[in-house]
Amino acid sequence: MPSARELLDRVERHCRADHTATRLRQIVLADLRAAVPFDGHVFTLTDPVTRIGTSPVADLVGMRLARLPELIRLRYLTVATRWSDLLDRGTAATSLRIDTGGDPARSRVWREVLHELDVFDTATVVFGDRYGCWGFLELLRKSPRAFDPTQLTTLAALAAPITRGLRTALGRTFVAEEGELAPAGPAAVVLGPDLRMRGQTPAAAAALLRLNPPQEAMPPIPNSAYNAGAALLAAEHGVPVGPPWSRVHLGGARWLTVRADRLGTEDIAVSLAPSTLAERLDLFGRAHTLSTREAQVLGLLAAGLESPHMASDLGIPEHTANDHVKAILAKSGVRTRQELLSRALGIV
Template structure:
């Protein structure tokens, strides 16, 4: 089973799929090998590991309780995706030695949903953390060691494929899509949204990308807020910020900060050039030197100026540029900068 599953996933991972379609196909292949009643398959910001675009099916969950579930997940470091990097798939029952009530998440939310076991796997490499998968069981037997081994065999395959889908979102600028405008959302400590004025609501609507099964902006607001709560509780996952793809070549950054004693302010703004450059470099697997060259290219330097800045020969600089173009499947420097910066 492990090698057969990995072989099937490897074949589909080599095709050009969106991040959503890739995850749907991976889930379908896994279901052929092992049963599960529900799932959460999320993308994450590669630097902070804060979840962004979820693909989820949690049987019995009242969506009004979603903020409660997200909050509990971040406050439960046991089997949390950031703590499992490089360790393969782990089950809830194994991690708790058969006592799932040791998990805050299970105790406060999952038990009421009838979940009896879960398996979690993190998709990360040296460039960052790109996503995680949680599978849930309700009536089925607990996850076996053989099943967890099969899931672990998918780690490198799916990680590379997810990273590639993020790189593919950096298309040449599409003038038909409206630029994302800034917005601020206020949350209380339960991650419930405070009432906001009409202008703020209108700004949020403009940030909703089309054709997503679960709108990633509201969910990402909760995830950023939950990351802040986790840091305050002494179980940090990373900085309370994440970059979210909005369709086309649009990216926004969400960032949560505490204001006063009770409210959390989550700001949503277009991702800066630096934030986009970093994400593009990671998604395309650029080396440290290639990333440095890319950042300087974005400031408008030509090869001669780059060579002087980096104390390299022009030929070496040009070799680095060629490597960047090859890794990102881009034909010219002009197109490269259009993709990276999101401008025509």
């Protein structure tokens, strides 16, 4: 079994490598299993602004896929160990047994789902920084053995490097790939109050299937749609996580925005449409750690302004505007303004 220091060193090396977000999570989970044993896991990316889940890597200890909407709905409605609440209170990691004072029955998701799966304890780690919330990890144990404080300290120490690794991996998705995929069109599904699908638009099936991991034998409804719907329900129940929308990478330079809203008194409409330029620019800036001023400059570059006009709009000297552009190029790993805008805007 590796020591906490050895584990941290290994994870930091993984997070500095050029892994995709999915591969990084898989490697980290493999290392974690040897140091902090667990029986199941949910390692989910989140939109950095809304904190809504998008793309999971999960093994739910034998749970039937038909119960997935129920689990997601209850996870958003349960404040105990919820990733957004950990972030709000400045706690990197906690466990179900600790957060409920030793009484997991105080957690609704445990009472109604996890208890039936013989889950004894869970440990949750949140990955957030000044640029947003990039994901969370939940480890599940079926054996009657709780996560101890030493293990939670080990998990908390991993939060900072994993946060950087996930954010950097997301930034690399803005690099155009060879053989770009066709643009994604708008689609929509209708979910009931239990988040089960009631209907979809004709264009939805193909678009939704693209959002599911290809190895998953799941109905063609992505977790991002369930999560957006669950976020809407959480807000309506007075326990909000964030606005019910998220941006999801669809491959190549494509990003979709998934958004939930009420359709009548019971149903929830979830729309999936190509992310707007503003949504892409915001995500690009956060992933590449742009300052507030640098993000403003990037927006003006995307609007077609040259340095003199940017300087005038921002009320700064032209040489300062050029310095900001140079800083953006350096952080984005590109040499020219054209290449920068190609990546940020998804123009091939």
